Structure formats: C-alpha cells, structure tokens
Amino acid sequence: MINIRNISIIISRDLQRFWKYRWWLAGLITMNLADLFIFALLFNNMVRRDLIPNYFLFIATGIAAIASFASAFSIGREVGVEIRRNYTQYLLSLPLSRIELAFGRILSGTVRGLIYQTPFIILLFILIDLPSPLQIIYILIASTLLSTTMSSISIAISTATRNFDMQATLRSFTYFILFFISNVFYPDALIRQRFPGVLYNIAYYNPVSLTVSLFRIIFKIYATPPSGYSELHIIMYLAIWALISMFMGGYLYIRNLEK
Amino acid sequence: MSSGRDVAISIRNFVKRFGDIVAVRGLNLDIYDREIFGLLGPNGSGKSTTMLTIATVYRPTEGDIYVYGKSVSRESDEVRKYVGIAFQEPKAMWIDKPIEILTWHARVIGYSMSDARRVVREVMEMLDLWEQRNKMFSELSGGTRKKVEVAKVLIQRPRVAIFDEPTAQLDVIAKHIVWKAIKELSREGSTVIVATNEMYEAEALSERIGIIYKGELKGLGTPAELKDKIPGGDIIEIHIEGSLDPLTKQMLAEKLGAYKIDHNNGLIRIYVDKGEEKITPAIEMLSNKVKIKMISMKEPSLDDVFMFFTGARLGE
Structure with missing residues (x-):
C-alpha cells in the first residue's frame, strides 16, 4: 500500500533543496532565454522561410519543452551525489516502503520540471497566443509526462553505475539523443529529408519531440500538425514513455541502492 | 523467549x-x-x-x-x-x-x-x-x-x-x-x-x-x-625490552600455572590465580632472559576481556 503522505514528504524535501539551488536555476533560465532571444533571433534571418516561416516562434516551443529537461534531470544529479556520499543509507533506513521512496524521488523531479517549465509556457502565451482551457490542460498533462520521463531517466542513469565519469557520459549521450535527434531545432520535413530511417523514428517518437509537436499544434506554429497526429495521440505516446521510464527508473533506483 | x-x-x-x-x-x-x-x-x-x-x-x-x-x-x-x-x-x-x-x-x-x-x-x-x-x-x-x-x-x-x-x-x-x-x-x-x-x-x-x-x-x-570468563582472577603485566622466545614462554606458563600468556609488542600478559604469589617467580625466571622495564598486576578490565577473546587489542 502506497502512503501518499510519505511521498508528499519526500517531494517537499526535494523541493526545499530545489529552492536552495535557485541561483543555479537562474543561470539555467538565463541560458534558455539566451538560446531563445539570441540564437533564435539570429537564426531567424538565416533559415529557409519555406521550411520555417518564423524560426523564433518555432524554437520558442522547443525551448519550452526542453526547459523541463534541466530541472527534472537535477533530481538525478542529486541522487548521484547521495550515492557517492552514502546518504542513501539514511533514506533506505527510513520507515518508508521502497516503492514510496523511489516514486517520491521520481515525482520530485516531475514537480521540479513543471515548476521550471511554467514561466516558459507563460512566455509562449505572451509571445504567441492564449490557448483554450482544454489545450492548457493538454499542455499541463504533456509537461507532467515529459518531466516524469526526464526525472525517471536521470535517476536511472545516476543509479545504473557508480562511476561518476560514466554517469556524466550517459547523461551527455541522453542529452544528445533527446535534443539533437529531435524536432526542437529542425522541422519534421527536414528530419525526414536528412535523417536515415532509424534516426527519423528516434526523432519522431522521442518524448521531447512529441511534446514539442503538441506545443506546435496547440500554438499553431504550423497550420497542419507536422507529425500528423492529434493531441490525444501525442499524450498517449508520452504516457507510454512516462510509464516505461518510471518503472525502469524506480526499479534501478531500488535495485542498485540495496546491497 | x-x-x-x-x-x-x-x-x-x-x-x-x-x-x-x-x-x-x-x-x-x-x-x-x-x-x-x-x-x-x-x-x-x-x-x-x-x-x-x-x-x-x-x-x-x-x-x-x-x-x-x-x-x-x-x-x-x-x-x-x-x-x-x-x-x-x-x-x-x-x-x-x-x-x-x-x-x-x-x-x-x-x-x-x-x-x-x-x-x-x-x-x-x-x-x-x-x-x-x-x-x-x-x-x-x-x-x-x-x-x-x-x-x-x-x-x-x-x-x-x-x-x-x-x-x-x-x-x-x-x-x-x-x-x-x-x-x-x-x-x-x-x-x-x-x-x-x-x-x-x-x-x-x-x-x-x-x-x-x-x-x-x-x-x-x-x-x-x-x-568472569577469563580464567584466573589476575593478570600480571610485564613490559620487556626485546622479545620472548617460545620456549621461555612455555616454561613460564608451566612454572606459574598460567591459563594463558599473551605476548605482544613488548608486553607479556599472564593470566593466573593468586597473582601476588606469582610475581616473584616470574621476575626470577625472566630476568635472566630479557630486560624487564615494568611489572604490574591488575584485575581484568573489558580491555583484557576483549584481548582474551580475540587475541588482539581493540586498536589493532
């Protein structure tokens, strides 16, 4: 039986710590905004207008999606530090079930991702348009599922190996796959044209791409949905990602912490 | 229960x-x-x-x-x-x-x-x-x-x-x-x-x-x-220079009726009954073999208990 109170107490502690890293977060937000206002504005005049009519708005939706990555991934970074300092022994001794502990940590990452992502979503409302209430719910669900996926993957990476260098390599590799083999920076048409079949499928079903596609549909950055499926289809795929990664992250977290 | x-x-x-x-x-x-x-x-x-x-x-x-x-x-x-x-x-x-x-x-x-x-x-x-x-x-x-x-x-x-x-x-x-x-x-x-x-x-x-x-x-x-598990009520501790050869150790044990003798880093510990009667024979026997620096007798402490059961000192 999972005790919701226990999970909420784990989340409260992780959020308290999240706030302690507020200057680091401010740095991340600045970087993301710099991506948007310098990089995007610069490229806006260099890209082919027939492929991307407005690169600034195009990448704004992408950056709103990847915003959840940095903060949701911060939970994995902390789990890694806890393992190196043997702090996990304390967590394992607490009167919590292992499932409560694992899912508490994953959901902490989810909440962090949502908090971080919110100002970027609001920025989209300001820059583009205010969607309908139903579309706002879709955005909220997609952001939650993406943050859960990111949080779970980051915890899985931090617990899969105790080698810090290996963790850093895996994190970079994941970053590379999720960001650069995705539609964040390039439109679907270009991905289809330039990427071979396997990479195109990775880019197509990548959770970051799915979320970006949903945002672009909702904010009508393209009149026709670029990925060819509806909001509900996307949410279903994102839910599958979140479920699989949550069970994988939870399983690895518990299995690799217990000796 | x-x-x-x-x-x-x-x-x-x-x-x-x-x-x-x-x-x-x-x-x-x-x-x-x-x-x-x-x-x-x-x-x-x-x-x-x-x-x-x-x-x-x-x-x-x-x-x-x-x-x-x-x-x-x-x-x-x-x-x-x-x-x-x-x-x-x-x-x-x-x-x-x-x-x-x-x-x-x-x-x-x-x-x-x-x-x-x-x-x-x-x-x-x-x-x-x-x-x-x-x-x-x-x-x-x-x-x-x-x-x-x-x-x-x-x-x-x-x-x-x-x-x-x-x-x-x-x-x-x-x-x-x-x-x-x-x-x-x-x-x-x-x-x-x-x-x-x-x-x-x-x-x-x-x-x-x-x-x-x-x-x-x-x-x-x-x-x-x-x-109480330490046999013999007393421990004679003798600090010596150099080391004790096994034969002398064995002879010492027989002469004093010792239950156990530990020898570690210049310290000989002899577990005996009626320790006060065994000090003089111990000195007589050892003084020809090694240089005695100090000799004392005491009742066992937990330190002695640990050493008796493990043969080692806690710091080792």
Missing part, C-alpha cells in the same frame, strides 16, 4: 558478503527487549554491517534477522517501522541546515508539523544544538554533526534504537549527555544497540556486550560475566 526475557532481535546464521569479502560469518545472537546491548569490536569487525542489516539498509547474504518477529529479508517495510539508526558517519547533505534535517526527519517518521517543531526543538536544546540550527551542515564541526545524527534517533524514539559509535568526536560533557539520553530511551521501552570500539563506553552503557571480531561473535554476556 530466551533466558526468561522476551527477544526483540534474533540474528540467525547471519552471513554478509560484499563480493569476495566476508563481513559477517554465521552470526547467531539474541538481543532482549528493552535492554541496552553493546556491540564491541574494532573497525571492520562486522558490527556496522550487522546493524545496517538490522536497519534493512543491507540484505543478508545468508541467514536472517528478525526484529520483533519480522524478517529483514522478507518483511523489511515492517521492520523499518520499528527501527531508527544513528549512523557512524552522519548522513546529511552539506547544503542542509540542522533544523531542516531534523524537522524533515520528524515529519517522515510520522509527526505532524507542529509536533515536529516542538520535538525537534526539545531534542536540539537537550543536545546543545539549538544555537547552531541555521548553519549549513558543511559549516558544523565533526562533533556537532554527530550530535545531529544522534538527535534523529532521539526524536524518533523507535522500539529499536541503533547507535553506531554515538559519541565518536564528542567532548566529555556531550558524551555524558548522549549516554543519559540513550539510557532514558531504554527506560522508556526502547531496545538499544550501541556499537562502539570504546571499552569504557560499552561498560558505561551496556547491560550485555557482544564482542565481535573479524565477522564472528567471540564473547557474549554482561560485563561482569565476561570478566
């Missing part, structure tokens, strides 16, 4: 391996309800491993441990409801403050926020921690960090309270405050296990002591029972 007392923790054929390293080898031990049990052994003897397994941090490789009848292997969620542990190395993230660490601990073990604040303040004041409540953990001294760790269990007041070297790095006053708090826990009904490598701490706190060495239980009993 065992020895007429209820058993709180039952350790059965407990083996713990980490890869090729065997940390604990077939440990069997009962710890009684509401007793203060001292686990005495040097670093690396297996006492921390045993306690971490009772706290369900580790899983037994073989055998099992039962806490109030619940198996740590199969019912770890239930076991954790009974157990609170103060670790040897204080567990906190360096960016956290003592007040945050302890309030969160109180919340996670079930206190409401208002009760958590009250209990945390009481315990912090008792341990003289309140003034340092808002410092970052990284800014605290080793002793203060240790107090924060001990405070977790004092806040929790669990049925089984485990302290792993609770007074390491503490000054004398703080040591006595912690000892008093541990005894208070026991009086309130907690079963307390204290792991230590300090003889005086084991003797000051424990009703019974288990001597653990190289993963095996070497001796078990009250401090008085353990001392």
Whole structure:
C-alpha cells in the first residue's frame, strides 16, 4: 500500500533543496532565454522561410519543452551525489516502503520540471497566443509526462553505475539523443529529408519531440500538425514513455541502492 | 523467549558478503527487549554491517534477522517501522541546515508539523544544538554533526534504537549527555544497540556486550560475566625490552600455572590465580632472559576481556 503522505514528504524535501539551488536555476533560465532571444533571433534571418516561416516562434516551443529537461534531470544529479556520499543509507533506513521512496524521488523531479517549465509556457502565451482551457490542460498533462520521463531517466542513469565519469557520459549521450535527434531545432520535413530511417523514428517518437509537436499544434506554429497526429495521440505516446521510464527508473533506483 | 526475557532481535546464521569479502560469518545472537546491548569490536569487525542489516539498509547474504518477529529479508517495510539508526558517519547533505534535517526527519517518521517543531526543538536544546540550527551542515564541526545524527534517533524514539559509535568526536560533557539520553530511551521501552570500539563506553552503557571480531561473535554476556570468563582472577603485566622466545614462554606458563600468556609488542600478559604469589617467580625466571622495564598486576578490565577473546587489542 502506497502512503501518499510519505511521498508528499519526500517531494517537499526535494523541493526545499530545489529552492536552495535557485541561483543555479537562474543561470539555467538565463541560458534558455539566451538560446531563445539570441540564437533564435539570429537564426531567424538565416533559415529557409519555406521550411520555417518564423524560426523564433518555432524554437520558442522547443525551448519550452526542453526547459523541463534541466530541472527534472537535477533530481538525478542529486541522487548521484547521495550515492557517492552514502546518504542513501539514511533514506533506505527510513520507515518508508521502497516503492514510496523511489516514486517520491521520481515525482520530485516531475514537480521540479513543471515548476521550471511554467514561466516558459507563460512566455509562449505572451509571445504567441492564449490557448483554450482544454489545450492548457493538454499542455499541463504533456509537461507532467515529459518531466516524469526526464526525472525517471536521470535517476536511472545516476543509479545504473557508480562511476561518476560514466554517469556524466550517459547523461551527455541522453542529452544528445533527446535534443539533437529531435524536432526542437529542425522541422519534421527536414528530419525526414536528412535523417536515415532509424534516426527519423528516434526523432519522431522521442518524448521531447512529441511534446514539442503538441506545443506546435496547440500554438499553431504550423497550420497542419507536422507529425500528423492529434493531441490525444501525442499524450498517449508520452504516457507510454512516462510509464516505461518510471518503472525502469524506480526499479534501478531500488535495485542498485540495496546491497 | 530466551533466558526468561522476551527477544526483540534474533540474528540467525547471519552471513554478509560484499563480493569476495566476508563481513559477517554465521552470526547467531539474541538481543532482549528493552535492554541496552553493546556491540564491541574494532573497525571492520562486522558490527556496522550487522546493524545496517538490522536497519534493512543491507540484505543478508545468508541467514536472517528478525526484529520483533519480522524478517529483514522478507518483511523489511515492517521492520523499518520499528527501527531508527544513528549512523557512524552522519548522513546529511552539506547544503542542509540542522533544523531542516531534523524537522524533515520528524515529519517522515510520522509527526505532524507542529509536533515536529516542538520535538525537534526539545531534542536540539537537550543536545546543545539549538544555537547552531541555521548553519549549513558543511559549516558544523565533526562533533556537532554527530550530535545531529544522534538527535534523529532521539526524536524518533523507535522500539529499536541503533547507535553506531554515538559519541565518536564528542567532548566529555556531550558524551555524558548522549549516554543519559540513550539510557532514558531504554527506560522508556526502547531496545538499544550501541556499537562502539570504546571499552569504557560499552561498560558505561551496556547491560550485555557482544564482542565481535573479524565477522564472528567471540564473547557474549554482561560485563561482569565476561570478566568472569577469563580464567584466573589476575593478570600480571610485564613490559620487556626485546622479545620472548617460545620456549621461555612455555616454561613460564608451566612454572606459574598460567591459563594463558599473551605476548605482544613488548608486553607479556599472564593470566593466573593468586597473582601476588606469582610475581616473584616470574621476575626470577625472566630476568635472566630479557630486560624487564615494568611489572604490574591488575584485575581484568573489558580491555583484557576483549584481548582474551580475540587475541588482539581493540586498536589493532
């Protein structure tokens, strides 16, 4: 039986710590905004207008999606530090079930991702348009599922190996796959044209791409949905990602912490 | 039931391996309800491993441990409801403050926020921690960090309270405050296990002591029972220059009727009855073979008990 109170107490502690890293977060937000206002504005005049009519708005939706990555991934970074300092022994001794502990940590990452992502979503409302209430719910669900996926993957990476260098390599590799083999920076048409079949499928079903596609549909950055499926289809795929990664992250977290 | 007392923790054929390293080898031990049990052994003897397994941090490789009848292997969620542990190395993230660490601990073990604040303040004041409540953990001294760790269990007041070297790095006053708090826990009904490598701490706190060495239980009993297990009531200690050859050692044992002779780093310890009558013959026999620097006689201490059972000193 999972005790919701226990999970909420784990989340409260992780959020308290999240706030302690507020200057680091401010740095991340600045970087993301710099991506948007310098990089995007610069490229806006260099890209082919027939492929991307407005690169600034195009990448704004992408950056709103990847915003959840940095903060949701911060939970994995902390789990890694806890393992190196043997702090996990304390967590394992607490009167919590292992499932409560694992899912508490994953959901902490989810909440962090949502908090971080919110100002970027609001920025989209300001820059583009205010969607309908139903579309706002879709955005909220997609952001939650993406943050859960990111949080779970980051915890899985931090617990899969105790080698810090290996963790850093895996994190970079994941970053590379999720960001650069995705539609964040390039439109679907270009991905289809330039990427071979396997990479195109990775880019197509990548959770970051799915979320970006949903945002672009909702904010009508393209009149026709670029990925060819509806909001509900996307949410279903994102839910599958979140479920699989949550069970994988939870399983690895518990299995690799217990000796 | 065992020895007429209820058993709180039952350790059965407990083996713990980490890869090729065997940390604990077939440990069997009962710890009684509401007793203060001292686990005495040097670093690396297996006492921390045993306690971490009772706290369900580790899983037994073989055998099992039962806490109030619940198996740590199969019912770890239930076991954790009974157990609170103060670790040897204080567990906190360096960016956290003592007040945050302890309030969160109180919340996670079930206190409401208002009760958590009250209990945390009481315990912090008792341990003289309140003034340092808002410092970052990284800014605290080793002793203060240790107090924060001990405070977790004092806040929790669990049925089984485990302290792993609770007074390491503490000054004398703080040591006595912690000892008093541990005894208070026991009086309130907690079963307390204290792991230590300090003889005086084991003797000051424990009703019974288990001597653990190289993963095996070497001796078990009250401090008085353990001392009584040393054959011969007296120990003659002779400090010499150089070393004692095996033949002389054997002759010395025969002449004095010694139960055991240990010789280590220039110190000969002879376990005999009526020690005062054996000093002169010992000096006569040894003075021709080695240079005697000092000679003394004493009743056995826990230090001697440990040496008798393990053949080693605690610092070794």
